[in-house]
Amino acid sequence: MSFQPFAFPSRRSYVVARHGLVATSQPLAAQAGLAVLQAGGNAVDAAVATVATLCVVEPCSTGIGGDAFALIWSAAEGRLYGLNASGPAPAALTADLVRGQGHVTFPARGGLAVTVPGSVRGWQLALERFGTRGLDTLLARPLDYARNGFPVSATIARAWQGSAELLRRLPDSSRVWLPGSRPPRATELFRNPEFAATLQTLAEQGYDTFYAGPIAAQIAAAVRADGGVMTEEDLAAYQAEWVEPITIAYRDGYAFHEIPPNGQGLAALLALNIVKGFDLAGLEYGSADYYHLLIEGMKLGFIDAQAYVGDPRQVDVPVAGLLSERYARQRRALIDREAARWPEPGRPPRHGDTVYLTVADEAGNMVSWIQSLYMGFGSGVTAGATGIQLQNRGANFSLEPGHPNEVAPGKRPYHTIIPGFITRDGRPWASFGVMGGFMQPQGHLQVGVNLIDFGMDPQAALDAPRFNWLRGREVALEAAVGEPVRAELARWGHALLPRETAVHYGGGQVILRDPDSGVLAGGSEPRNDGAAVGF
Known part of the structure; x- marks a missing residue:
């Protein structure tokens, strides 16, 4: 397991362990899960205790x-x-x-x-x-x-x-x-x-x-x-x-996995499917180009998720069409490299306050x-x-008549909470998540790109400054994003919230597994009380 040197000063180092690792938003809970592992319990036992x-x-x-x-x-x-x-x-x-x-x-x-x-x-x-x-x-x-x-x-x-x-x-x-x-x-x-x-x-x-x-x-x-x-x-x-996880191939043998609707993991996969068509690793990390492509890709993901996600037991959600390569190419073509846009939902081809740990x-x-x-x-x-x-x-729930998410007896609502998982060459590589309402798919996109395209260690991938797209062209950027980047994004039409605006940028955890040694590397969100602990 090796990570790329990264210019952004991570706030703390990642945690490594051989026998087991727990990462979550509160240290007492992380230690409760670790105690179960140390007593011989497995990861599922420890997850429930946590x-x-x-x-x-x-x-x-x-x-x-x-x-x-x-x-x-x-x-x-x-x-x-x-x-x-x-x-x-x-x-x-x-x-x-x-x-x-x-x-x-x-x-x-x-x-x-x-x-x-x-x-x-x-x-x-x-x-x-x-x-x-x-x-x-x-x-x-x-x-x-x-x-x-x-x-x-x-x-x-x-x-x-x-x-x-x-x-x-x-x-x-x-x-x-x-x-x-x-x-x-x-x-x-x-x-x-x-x-x-x-x-x-x-x-x-x-x-x-x-x-x-x-x-x-x-x-x-x-x-x-x-x-x-x-x-x-x-x-x-x-x-x-x-349920059967929904999946997209990303690059170099990596694949992202999410829970299918009624969850909004679909939004994260839609965005990842779009941005993988760009050479993100060839961009300067944290540049205006970098943020612009991810923001525009995320908008497209949200627009479609909010138009189509409902309870699949009661409505038809065209997941296969939405995640097809053909549809991703169509949606990717809508991104203007130098202008913020607000597109409409697409027409996909049809085929027959949260905690994370x-x-x-x-x-x-x-x-x-x-x-x-x-x-x-x-x-x-x-x-x-x-x-x-x-x-x-x-x-x-929606109250719009006929909407896939319109409230109905026994229907499950559009759900914001989503766990994430990444495999590499079909083997488990990363278990991760970013809590925080509609920030969650955005966190999955940003942390996932940090891990794969930029080769960051799990703690750096969480520490790096984030954006939070809110609505239309309105987007918030963390204070660590510099003024030159903010000015360029504003020139391209992004409506940036003032730097001092109180906005939630999520809270996440990551565990990576070395496929050869089995060594675990974990990180926990600096934006909350989180901890990663192992033995």
């Missing part, structure tokens, strides 16, 4: 009241599995019902925005197929943190503060998340005894206790009390599913896992006395 700990120590971003997706490389089978643990709209939720309440866009918060939480069924599917440890073992560390407390880290404290008004809206949310009537400050201990009791129930009685019985009853009641229509039957009917073990298994409540603290609804905060994934 994400369960994140549900306790990073409650603004994730919880068991949210959804999950994963890409899992099975070393024993030599293949990549996709896991979709995103939940649908309740059976009584219709577009006419929402429009009838006066909404022209789907409400972002409150009971209507709550879709069935899928993450616990995702844990179940992953562990029953690949795990070697039980929930009682894997939930021990998060249960301890919930019961006895954990010290709140700096980035999470800031995010918690930003959600204070949302949490004051409902008594259960205020009681659980605002002890002493305020968010906890950095370094203060936070305890969640109600969630500890919920975790204890899961550990002792299993996954079904989340989807039926007292916990499910409290979830449904809390949603209905805040204007939603969820029932206990909606929860009881839910199952996660295995990655884990690799000594046997060759790798897990790319992402789980989220969507916006900070999700819907703002906490389920009775369970300590569970509920997601607001319904916010991404």
